Amino acid sequence: MAYKKAAKKYSGEIREVTLGSGDKAVAIGGKNVLPIHSFDGNVGNPPKIGLEIVDIVPEDWHDDLKKIYDGVLEDTAEWAKFAVDNFAPDFICLRFAGADPDGKNKSVEECVETAKKVAAAVDLPLVIAGTKNVEKDEKLFSAVAEALAGENVLILSAREENYKTVGAAGALAYKHKIAAETSVDINLAKQLNILMNQLGVQNEDLVMNVGSAAVGYGFEYLSSTMDRIILAALGQNDSTLQMPIITPVSTETWTVKESAASEDDEPAWGSSIERAIQMEVATAAAVLVSGADAIIVRHPKSLATMKTFISNMLGSGLN
Amino acid sequence: MALSGIEIFKLTPRKNCKECGFPTCMAFAMKVASGAVEIEKCPHISAEAKEKLAEATAPLMKTVKIGTGDYEHALGGETVLFRHEKTFVNKTLFAVQFSDAMDDDELARRMENIKKVDYERIGEQMHVEIVAVKYTGNRSRYLDIIKRLKELQKIFVLVCDDVDAATEAAALVKETKPVLVGANNDNLEEMVKLAKESGIVLGLNAPGVEEMYALVEKTHQLGYKELILNAGSENMAKTFENAVEFRRTALVGQDRTFGYPSIVFVNELAKGDSYLQTALAATFIMKYGSIVVLDDITYANALPLFALRQNIFTDPQKPMRVEPKVYEFANPKEDSPVLVTVDFALTYFVVSGEIERAKVPVYLLVPDAGGLSVLTSWAAGKLSAGVIANAIKSSGLEEKLNRKRLILPGKVAVLKGDIEEELPGWEIIVGPSEAMQIPKFLNELN
Numbered sequence: 001m002a003y004k005k006a007a008k009k010y011s012g013e014i015r016e017v018t019l020g021s022g023d024k025a026v027a028i029g030g031k032n033v034l035p036i037h038s039f040d041g042n043v044g045n046p047p048k049i050g051l052e053i054v055d056i057v058p059e060d061w062h063d064d065l066k067k068i069y070d071g072v073l074e075d076t077a078e079w080a081k082f083a084v085d086n087f088a089p090d091f092i093c094l095r096f097a098g099a100d101p102d103g104k105n106k107s108v109e110e111c112v113e114t115a116k117k118v119a120a121a122v123d124l125p126l127v128i129a130g131t132k133n134v135e136k137d138e139k140l141f142s143a144v145a146e147a148l149a150g151e152n153v154l155i156l157s158a159r160e161e162n163y164k165t166v167g168a169a170g171a172l173a174y175k176h177k178i179a180a181e182t183s184v185d186i187n188l189a190k191q192l193n194i195l196m197n198q199l200g201v202q203n204e205d206l207v208m209n210v211g212s213a214a215v216g217y218g219f220e221y222l223s224s225t226m227d228r229i230i231l232a233a234l235g236q237n238d239s240t241l242q243m244p245i246i247t248p249v250s251t252e253t254w255t256v257k258e259s260a261a262s263e264d265d266e267p268a269w270g271s272s273i274e275r276a277i278q279m280e281v282a283t284a285a286a287v288l289v290s291g292a293d294a295i296i297v298r299h300p301k302s303l304a305t306m307k308t309f310i311s312n313m314l315g316s317g318l319n
Numbered sequence: 320m321a322l323s324g325i326e327i328f329k330l331t332p333r334k335n336c337k338e339c340g341f342p343t344c345m346a347f348a349m350k351v352a353s354g355a356v357e358i359e360k361c362p363h364i365s366a367e368a369k370e371k372l373a374e375a376t377a378p379l380m381k382t383v384k385i386g387t388g389d390y391e392h393a394l395g396g397e398t399v400l401f402r403h404e405k406t407f408v409n410k411t412l413f414a415v416q417f418s419d420a421m422d423d424d425e426l427a428r429r430m431e432n433i434k435k436v437d438y439e440r441i442g443e444q445m446h447v448e449i450v451a452v453k454y455t456g457n458r459s460r461y462l463d464i465i466k467r468l469k470e471l472q473k474i475f476v477l478v479c480d481d482v483d484a485a486t487e488a489a490a491l492v493k494e495t496k497p498v499l500v501g502a503n504n505d506n507l508e509e510m511v512k513l514a515k516e517s518g519i520v521l522g523l524n525a526p527g528v529e530e531m532y533a534l535v536e537k538t539h540q541l542g543y544k545e546l547i548l549n550a551g552s553e554n555m556a557k558t559f560e561n562a563v564e565f566r567r568t569a570l571v572g573q574d575r576t577f578g579y580p581s582i583v584f585v586n587e588l589a590k591g592d593s594y595l596q597t598a599l600a601a602t603f604i605m606k607y608g609s610i611v612v613l614d615d616i617t618y619a620n621a622l623p624l625f626a627l628r629q630n631i632f633t634d635p636q637k638p639m640r641v642e643p644k645v646y647e648f649a650n651p652k653e654d655s656p657v658l659v660t661v662d663f664a665l666t667y668f669v670v671s672g673e674i675e676r677a678k679v680p681v682y683l684l685v686p687d688a689g690g691l692s693v694l695t696s697w698a699a700g701k702l703s704a705g706v707i708a709n710a711i712k713s714s715g716l717e718e719k720l721n722r723k724r725l726i727l728p729g730k731v732a733v734l735k736g737d738i739e740e741e742l743p744g745w746e747i748i749v750g751p752s753e754a755m756q757i758p759k760f761l762n763e764l765n
C-alpha cells in the first residue's frame with residue numbers, strides 16, 4: 001500500500017491583523033492550518049515575539065535580568081530603544097506596572113507621557129499592557145489610546161468588565177487594535193468577541209488573549225482551550241473565533257517557584273536565572289505549538305531562542 | 320479500522336444455519352459489527368476470519384513496552400490527537416544521550432546529573448527514565464560505556480546502525496528489554512533478526528515520511544511489530560512534520576502502518592543550544608514524541624519539562640482533587656495558626672510541600688472549593704468568606720484553639736473584611752501570594 005497523507009483541509013482561516021505603522025508594521029495571523037503545520041498548507045505569518053519592558057524600575061525582576069538593562073531602567077524610552085537596538089524583537093510590550101493602585105499608583109497623565117516618549121523612541125509596533133485592575137486600565141487605556149492615535153498599537157487588554165470603554169476609545173475613536181481577554185474558556189472568548197462586534201469593533205481590529213499560564217500551573221487547560229478555539233475557527237469556520245491569539249508568557253513564568261526560588265532556598269536546583277529562562281522558553285514553545293500568533297517574553301535570551309525556534313520549525317531557518 | 324457489517328458478513332460461512340442464535344448470517348454479522356455479539360458465537364467461523372477481525376479491531380496505535388520489572392514503561396497506545404477529546408495515556412519519556420566519543424569526565428558528569436535530578440512533584444517522582452547510547456565507531460569504548468551505565472538502572476536505548484556493534488551491545492543488556500534505534504533500508508533484515516532473537520524493541524530510521532512508511536511495511540513483512548519510529552535528528556521542521564504525520568496517519572488515516580510510538584533526538588536538533596533544546600523538548604511533549612532525547616539533564620531544564628509533561632498527560636475531564644478537611648503538620652497545638660487553601664490537587668501539593676519545608680506546626684484547612692485553584696474558585700464563587708467561615712465552624716478548630724489565627728492565600732486578600740465579620744474572635748491575616756514564600760512567612764509569624 002502506498003503512503004496516503006491524512007491531512008485535513010480546513011474551510012476557515014485565522015484573520016490577519018496588522019500592528020504598528022509604516023515600514024516596521026507587523027502582521028500576525030493568516031493561517032489556515034494547525035499551528036506550525038507548514039507541511040499542510042498556509043501557516044500565515046510566522047508568530048511574532050515581543051520583549052516586555054515596564055514603566056518603572058522593576059524591583060521584582062531578577063537581578064541578572066536587570067543588569068542587562070543597566071543604565072536604562074530609569075528611563076523607559078531609553079530602555080525601549082536599547083531593547084530594540086540590541087535584541088531586535090518583533091514588537092515591544094510596554095507594561096504599566098507602575099500604574100497599579102496596589103503599587104506605585106502612577107497617574108494616568110504620567111503614564112501617557114511615558115507612552116508618548118516610548119512611541120517616539122522606537123518605530124516597532126507597541127503592545128500596551130496594563131495593571132490587571134479593570135477600573136484603572138479602563139482610564140489608562142483610553143488616555144494612552146488618544147495620545148498614541150495613528151500608531152496602531154495593540155491594547156492588552158479589554159475584559160468583560162471594561163470592554164465598552166476600552167473598545168470605544170481604543171478601536172473606534174483612535175483606530176488601534178484591541179486584545180479581548182478571557183479566562184481559559186472557549187465560550188467566554190467567543191462571547192467577548194461578539195460583544196466587541198456589537199459595540200462596533202471590526203474583526204480586523206481584534207486579537208484574543210484567551211488566558212495564560214506557566215507550564216506546570218494549569219497549563220493543560222490553556223493548551224486545550226487554544227486547541228478547541230483553533231479547531232472551531234478552522235474546522236467550523238466560526239468567524240467569532242478567527243482572531244489571532246496573543247499570549248503573555250513573561251507575566252506567568254517568572255513568579256513560579258521553579259524560576260523564583262533563590263539558590264539558598266533550593267541549593268540543588270542551581271542558577272536561578274538559568275531556571276527562569278528555561279521556564280520561559282519551555283512555556284513559550286508550548287504556547288506557540290498550541291497556536292499563539294504572538295507571545296511576550298522578558299529575557300533577551302528567550303527572545304533569541306524563540307526566533308531561532310520559529311524560523312527553523314517553519315522550515316525557513318538554516319538548520 | 321473497524322469492519323462494517325457487510326465486511327464481517329463476508330467472513331462468515333454464509334450457511335444461515337442459525338446455530339449462533341440469529342436467523343441469518345447477515346443478522347449475526349450486523350450484531351458483531353455493533354459490538355453486541357462475539358464472533359466466536361458462530362461455531363463455523365474460520366480461524367483466518369477470526370484473525371482478520373482481531374486485526375481490524377486492534378487499537379490503531381500499538382502500545383509498546385520497554386524496560387522490565389519496576390522499570391517497565393509503556394509507550395504509544397494513544398487514541399486521539401488532542402487531549403480534550405480523551406486523556407493522553409502514555410507519557411513522554413526522557414532520555415539522556417551518551418556516546419563512545421565521550422571522555423570519562425563527561426560520562427561521569429552526565430551520570431551524576433541523572434542521579435541528582437530525582438524529585439517529587441505533586442505526588443509523582445520525576446527523573447529521566449532512559450539512557451541513550453550512541454555508537455560512533457569505537458566498539459570497545461561503546462561496550463564499556465554501556466557496562467558502566469548499567470549502574471543507573473535506566474532503560475537502554477542503543478543508537479547504533481552497525482549490526483555487529485549492535486549485536487554485541489544488545490547481548491550486554493537484552494534482558495532489560497531495551498530499544499535499538501538503528502534499522503534502516505540497508506540493514507533491515509539483519510536488524511530484525513537481531514531484534515527477534517534478543518526480544519528488543521527496534522527503532523527505525525528513514526529520511527522522510529514516505530521512506531519510513533515503506534520501511535515499516537518491509538518490517539511487517541519480516542514479521543516484526545515491536546517498533547519505534549525515529550521522527551528525526553537533523554531538521555526541526557521535518558522532524559515536527561514526521562512526528563505529526565506518524566500520529567495522524569495512524570489515528571485519522573486509520574492506518575496501523577504508522578501506529579507506533581516515536582523517538583525524537585531534540586539534543587541533535589538543538590546542536591548544543593540548551594534553551595533551544597528545551598523549546599523543542601516542550602514541543603514534542605505536546606506533539607507526539609514518545610521518547611525525547613536530551614543532551615543532559617539539570618534542574619534547570621527538568622523543572623519545566625517534567626511540569627509540562629505532568630500537565631499534558633492528565634485526565635481533561637476531571638481536575639485532580641484532594642479531600643476537603645483539616646490537614647495537620649508538625650503536631651499543631653492550641654495556638655498554631657490555620658492556613659486556608661483549596662482542594663485542587665496541584666494547589667494542595669504545592670502548598671503542603673512548602674509547609675513541610677517550613678517545619679512549623681500548623682493546621683491547613685481545605686474547604687470544598689469545587690476542586691479549583693485559588694483564583695478560579697474565588698472567581699467562580701466557590702471560595703467565599705461564607706465557604707471559609709462554614710468550613711472553620713464545622714471543623715471543630717474553634718473549640719480546639721485558644722489563639723485563633725487564620726491565614727489567607729495572598730491572592731484572595733479581598734476576602735479579609737468579610738471573613739472578619741463572619742468569624743468574630745479570629746485574627747484574619749493575609750499570607751503571601753506565592754506558596755514559596757510560606758516558609759519565610761511562617762517563620763516570621765509570631
Ligand code: B12
Nearest residue numbers: 183218638660666691692693694695698699728750753754
Ligand atoms: C487553569 C485555570 C482554570 C481552569 C480550572 C483549573 C482548576 N482546577 O482550578 C478552568 C479552565 C476550568 C478555569 C475556569 C475558570 N476560571 Co480560571 N484560570 C486558570 C489559570 C490559567 C491557572 C490556575 C492554576 O491552576 N493556577 C495554579 C495554582 C497552583 O495556583 P493557586 O491555586 O492560586 O495557588 C498558588 C497560590 O495561590 C499559593 N497559595 C495557594 N493556597 C495558599 C494558601 C496560603 C495560606 C498561601 C499563603 C498561599 C497559597 O500557592 C500556589 C502557588 O504559588 C488561571 C490564570 C493563571 N495563570 O493563574 C485562570 C484564572 C484563575 N481563572 C479565572 C477565571 C475568572 C475563571 C472562571 C470564573 C471564568 C468564568 N467566568 O467561567 C472559570 C470558573 C470555573 C468554574 N465556574 O467552574 C481568572 C480569575 C480572575 C480573577 N483575578 O479573579 C484567572 C486568574 C484568569 C484571568 N487572568 O482572568 N480556570
Ligand code: SF4
Nearest residue numbers: 335336337339344361
Ligand atoms: S452460526 Fe454462523 S453460519 Fe450459522 S447462521 Fe450464524 S453466522 Fe451463519
